Amino acid sequence: NGHYEIQSLDALIIGAGFGGIYQLKKFRDMGLSALAVDTAGDVGGTWFWNTYPGKNHPSAMSSAMSDTEAYLYRYSWDPEDLKTYPWDKHYVYQPEVLKYLKHVVERHDLRKDIRFNTTLTDAYWNEEDRIWDVKCSTGIEYRARYLVTALGLLSKQHFPDIKGIDSFQGEKYHTGAWPGDISMAGQRVGVIGNGSTGVQIITAIADKVDTLISFQRNPQYSVPSGQRDVDPEYRKKINDNYEEIWRQVKDESATAFGFKENADRPTMSVDPEERNEIFEAAWKKGGGFRFMFETFNDISTSEAANDQAAEFIKAKIRAKVKDPEKARKLMPTQMYARRPLCDAGYYEQFNRSNVEVVSLHDTPIDEITPAGIRTSDGTEHELDIIIFATGFDAVDGNYTRIAIKGRNGVTLKNHWAPTGPTSYLGVTVPSFPNMFMILGPNGPFSNIPPAIETHVEFISDIVQAAEQKGAAGAEKTPVIEAKPQAEEYWTHECDVVSRQSLFRRTDSWIFGANVPGKKKTIMFYFGGLADYRAKLRSVAKNSWEGFNIE
Numbered sequence: 001n002g003h004y005e006i007q008s009l010d011a012l013i014i015g016a017g018f019g020g021i022y023q024l025k026k027f028r029d030m031g032l033s034a035l036a037v038d039t040a041g042d043v044g045g046t047w048f049w050n051t052y053p054g055k056n057h058p059s060a061m062s063s064a065m066s067d068t069e070a071y072l073y074r075y076s077w078d079p080e081d082l083k084t085y086p087w088d089k090h091y092v093y094q095p096e097v098l099k100y101l102k103h104v105v106e107r108h109d110l111r112k113d114i115r116f117n118t119t120l121t122d123a124y125w126n127e128e129d130r131i132w133d134v135k136c137s138t139g140i141e142y143r144a145r146y147l148v149t150a151l152g153l154l155s156k157q158h159f160p161d162i163k164g165i166d167s168f169q170g171e172k173y174h175t176g177a178w179p180g181d182i183s184m185a186g187q188r189v190g191v192i193g194n195g196s197t198g199v200q201i202i203t204a205i206a207d208k209v210d211t212l213i214s215f216q217r218n219p220q221y222s223v224p225s226g227q228r229d230v231d232p233e234y235r236k237k238i239n240d241n242y243e244e245i246w247r248q249v250k251d252e253s254a255t256a257f258g259f260k261e262n263a264d265r266p267t268m269s270v271d272p273e274e275r276n277e278i279f280e281a282a283w284k285k286g287g288g289f290r291f292m293f294e295t296f297n298d299i300s301t302s303e304a305a306n307d308q309a310a311e312f313i314k315a316k317i318r319a320k321v322k323d324p325e326k327a328r329k330l331m332p333t334q335m336y337a338r339r340p341l342c343d344a345g346y347y348e349q350f351n352r353s354n355v356e357v358v359s360l361h362d363t364p365i366d367e368i369t370p371a372g373i374r375t376s377d378g379t380e381h382e383l384d385i386i387i388f389a390t391g392f393d394a395v396d397g398n399y400t401r402i403a404i405k406g407r408n409g410v411t412l413k414n415h416w417a418p419t420g421p422t423s424y425l426g427v428t429v430p431s432f433p434n435m436f437m438i439l440g441p442n443g444p445f446s447n448i449p450p451a452i453e454t455h456v457e458f459i460s461d462i463v464q465a466a467e468q469k470g471a472a473g474a475e476k477t478p479v480i481e482a483k484p485q486a487e488e489y490w491t492h493e494c495d496v497v498s499r500q501s502l503f504r505r506t507d508s509w510i511f512g513a514n515v516p517g518k519k520k521t522i523m524f525y526f527g528g529l530a531d532y533r534a535k536l537r538s539v540a541k542n543s544w545e546g547f548n549i550e
């Protein structure tokens with residue numbers, strides 16, 4: 001149209017985190033011309049943006065920690081790199097994950113095909129040319145036969161709409177868009193939110209700030225992370241068994257966190273003493289998912305079992321927090337049925353005289369004032385910095401804020417409006433031909449890197465199959481599209497499988513219940529990664545069941 005520079009490609013990938021990087025590599029290996037774009041100024045996705053300060057890290061610009069163990073918070077497909085790339089702690093901090101992803105990009109020479117500071121604003125399926133027309137913030141228009149969205153499921157920050165928020169005269173930061181090296185020494189800091197991120201940041205900065213107030217809506221259950229150094233013997237054992245480890249993680253495990261879920265032991269099948277010993281051993285070993293899924297097989301499905309795990313953690317909180325009033329506020333009141341948290345000494349921080357907790361159940365926030373936060377009891381908590389650890393408009397948030405138009409000009413947002421986000425297999429949506437999502441709605445709920453690999457490999461395989469079909473005589477580009485019945489089937493399947501999960505009965509981002517106005521709905525397949533992968537294999541084997549390939 002005269003205003004846009006136009007570039008034609010086989011495939012355009014949106015996002016350059018774990019997902020986009022691998023997809024770029026796969027498409028390139030398949031001989032397709034592919035490019036990735038990202039709003040960010042470099043690769044890394046989550047690990048580019050979440051640079052909030054962290055515990056025990058020399059640099060102030062450091063931070064967020066993965067709670068997947070280091071040996072599994074990486075790609076599985078480069079055996080030599082797996083064995084040689086260094087990691088010295090059991091869990092990786094943000095700077096190390098970022099460094100690792102940059103290393104992968106350099107090692108496979110991918111950087112030349114990534115454009116940074118580039119946001120997809122509009123994409124539409126051009127029916128006639130069978131192509132995606134994509135407009136970006138830089139003024140370049142891409143015409144791509146395939147569009148892969150790797151926009152991240154925890155990527156669009158959620159800033160709560162609190163009265164007076166713009167009047168605050170101090171600094172305010174969201175953890176998911178941390179602006180860089182910020183000194184908090186001597187400052188009065190308020191943290192709103194105490195999920196995984198809030199727990200990490202509170203633990204990290206408590207001894208560095210003048211005063212810290214945690215504005216807490218729902219108290220959380222958290223177990224120790226068990227962070228420690230990696231000794232060479234441990235590393236050798238991992239290296240010697242890596243192939244078998246990944247096989248177990250991908251094809252035998254539900255959570256894909258590297259331990260064997262306890263499939264046979266209900267919580268009530270052992271006497272109270274043994275139960276306590278099992279919980280205690282898991283507590284000492286550390287790890288949130290491990291505590292919930294390695295100990296017994298029914299903590300996330302049986303209320304009675306859940307109650308036992310909850311009581312064990314509550315007793316730990318009581319023992320750790322000295323001030324009874326603070327302990328009361330920190331004591332969880334709901335089921336233990338959100339994403340399981342782990343920490344490096346969170347509850348202990350409240351024994352410091354400079355650290356307070358304000359229960360927003362007792363005294364909700366009335367408004368943010370120029371000087372701080374005023375709660376309903378009339379107290380104005382004076383602050384220099386407010387940190388929003390309020391999470392993300394998760395899973396579909398990055399999809400509904402841009403205009404992705406499929407057949408007949410219908411946007412993905414409109415397609416999802418009546419029901420909440422849906423898909424076939426978490427990867428495709430009918431009426432959006434040749435578009436594939438990495439970690440789209442109703443993908444597997446598990447450790448994420450192997451889930452991403454599963455998606456990238458499935459997408460690459462179906463594109464390969466279609467390309468081969470196309471090469472056999474057709475003149476036009478192949479079109480791959482999920483059938484509406486396939487989407488219905490998968491939505492129903494995800495609904496049925498999640499019915500027995502207690503997670504569904506507790507409000508959190510996992511069911512879209514953390515953002516006001518967002519429809520509470522099913523966002524994940526809760527049947528586990530191994531089972532999910534078996535389903536994908538069967539789809540491929542049955543001539544790409546549920547898809548039209550034309």
Ligand code: FAD
Pocket residue numbers: 014015016017018019020037038039040044045046047048050064065066067068073118119120121150151152153154155197398402438439446447448449452
């Ligand atoms: P992301 O890394 O989120 O990357 C998406 C990218 O897409 C972003 O860079 C974004 O800028 C870009 N983008 C979005 N929209 C557009 C657009 N319209 N145009 C251009 N670019 C766009 N997972 C685990 O499995 N284990 C953990 O221990 C763990 N810890 C976490 C800790 C934190 C603090 C957070 C926030 C997440 C954590 N996660 C963890 C989840 C983590 O997001 C994933 O593991 C993984 O990094 C996701 O990779 P991705 O490529 O799918 O998405």
Ligand code: NA7
Pocket residue numbers: 154160161192193194195196197198215216217218339360389390391392507508509514
């Ligand atoms: P989470 O887990 O969504 O936690 C967000 C926190 O912010 C949680 O404590 C919320 O309270 C709180 N919150 C959200 N909105 C408000 C308002 N309006 N007022 C007060 N408090 C609020 O996000 P995280 O970033 O911690 O973690 C997200 C994922 O990233 C995590 O699961 C890991 O996978 C990595 P609530 O509990 O809802 O009452």
